[in-house]
Amino acid sequence: MTHPTLIAAVCLTLLGQGVLAQDYPQTIVHAFGTTVLTAKPERIATVAWANHEVPLALGVVPVGMAAAKFGDDDGDGLLPWVVTALDDLGADVPVLFDEGDGIDFEGVAATDPDVILAAYSGLSQSDYDTLSQIAPVVAYPDQPWAADWREMIRLNAAGMGMVAEGDALIAELEGQIAAEVAAYPVLQGKTAMFVTHVDGRDLSTLSFYTAADTRVRFFADLGLGLPQAVRDASADGTFSAQVSAERIDDFADADIVVNYGGVDLVDAMTANPLTARMAAVQTGSVVLLGNDPMGTAANPTPLSIPFVLDDYVALLADAASRTE
Structure with missing residues (x-):
């Protein structure tokens, strides 16, 4: 730090x-x-x-x-x-x-x-x-x-x-x-998507941030690419998008999922027959952020970057290693 x-x-x-x-x-x-x-x-x-x-x-x-x-x-x-x-x-x-x-x-x-x-x-x-x-x-x-x-x-x-x-x-x-990124070569070539606040009681839709959002744009700084479906949804400039969970296979190329939530959310996504098909859910490559200072790490700011960069990158690298 x-x-x-x-x-x-x-x-x-x-x-x-x-x-x-x-x-x-x-x-x-x-x-x-x-x-x-x-x-x-x-x-x-x-x-x-x-x-x-x-x-x-x-x-x-x-x-x-x-x-x-x-x-x-x-x-x-x-x-x-x-x-x-x-x-x-x-x-x-x-x-x-x-x-x-x-x-x-x-x-x-x-x-x-x-x-x-x-x-x-x-x-x-x-x-x-x-x-x-x-x-x-x-x-x-x-x-x-x-x-x-x-x-x-x-x-x-x-x-x-x-x-x-x-x-x-x-x-x-x-x-x-x-x-910091140079210390984690496992991140290179991986893709990540940032799922917006999800209600584990209703997983019928999948909401996510697009490349217009600062959280997703920060992925590029960290050596991460975007799934094709996220790139497609970013074309109109809106900062978030939503699709039916029936289209979950559109995100088959998402190696890492970042989300705000707890273990109970991962359990719900694992139990749901649609979201369970996501590769990141199957490998456990999910980074969970809470309503705490670490939860702000994904939205980079001038002072938070040096303060939490090492912890955030370590979480992403751990998720990326699960895809190997």
């Missing part, structure tokens, strides 16, 4: 060398048009999942950010790698926005931000318009919830006036991923 501050250190070293100046005004293109920044933002707020990890990884503490819901074991609104980053920076916990019912517009406004980062989010046009009345907003590049970890870093770093630092962070993370 690589300490998050090592990533920030790369960027701060470059900053000290005076090579990271960013000219203004800056124009950032995203799904809702363009955002123009006339000066480097000082007060940075973030909304939605994990956008706050970009400033934290670059050594900047946001004035406000969304509280974690999924994977928050102790209920403090912070995932463990965020706690570590704040501790490393000697910073207090920023204002935490409760997004249980959507964007906390009043909470965001109260932090008086210079910019609002939301490169990985599901902002609607209405959300964007309302936030834009508070401060300039950096939204996702194309589709909601479709920006991968690189796009999240690039867009949010641009919104902070830290383009070069963001590029350095991406390069550092790519190196960590490559080194």
Whole structure:
């Protein structure tokens, strides 16, 4: 596991060398048009999942950010790698926005931000318009919830006036991923699919994420391919798809299945005459993720990658070894 501050250190070293100046005004293109920044933002707020990890990884503490819901074991609104980053920076916990019912517009406004980062989010046009009345907003590049970890870093770093630092962070993370994957050659040539939340009491349909989803896109970073049926379902750009379990043989080339759930779900899939035909179920090549910090590992973010990469890759490699 690589300490998050090592990533920030790369960027701060470059900053000290005076090579990271960013000219203004800056124009950032995203799904809702363009955002123009006339000066480097000082007060940075973030909304939605994990956008706050970009400033934290670059050594900047946001004035406000969304509280974690999924994977928050102790209920403090912070995932463990965020706690570590704040501790490393000697910073207090920023204002935490409760997004249980959507964007906390009043909470965001109260932090008086210079910019609002939301490169990985599901902002609607209405959300964007309302936030834009508070401060300039950096939204996702194309589709909601479709920006991968690189796009999240690039867009949010641009919104902070830290383009070069963001590029350095991406390069550092790519190196960590490559080194970890190299230790598990068993992953090469294997395919994986990410099944969405499945109810073991009703396995009549199979829902799964497509290549438009960040979880599935991360498979490519880890040396894994996609079953043909998943590639086919990805053509229209939607991030998930669903088929009747009667078509389970369409996924005969899926070596590994990743899913949120417990052993009881695997038992149900094994007992079901249709899902039991899946090669991954027959070999036990199923990676189960729970509602805990490890459960967020499959959705890579700037700080979670170094924190849980080794554990996640080890789980995938163990599943891959069962197919040998």
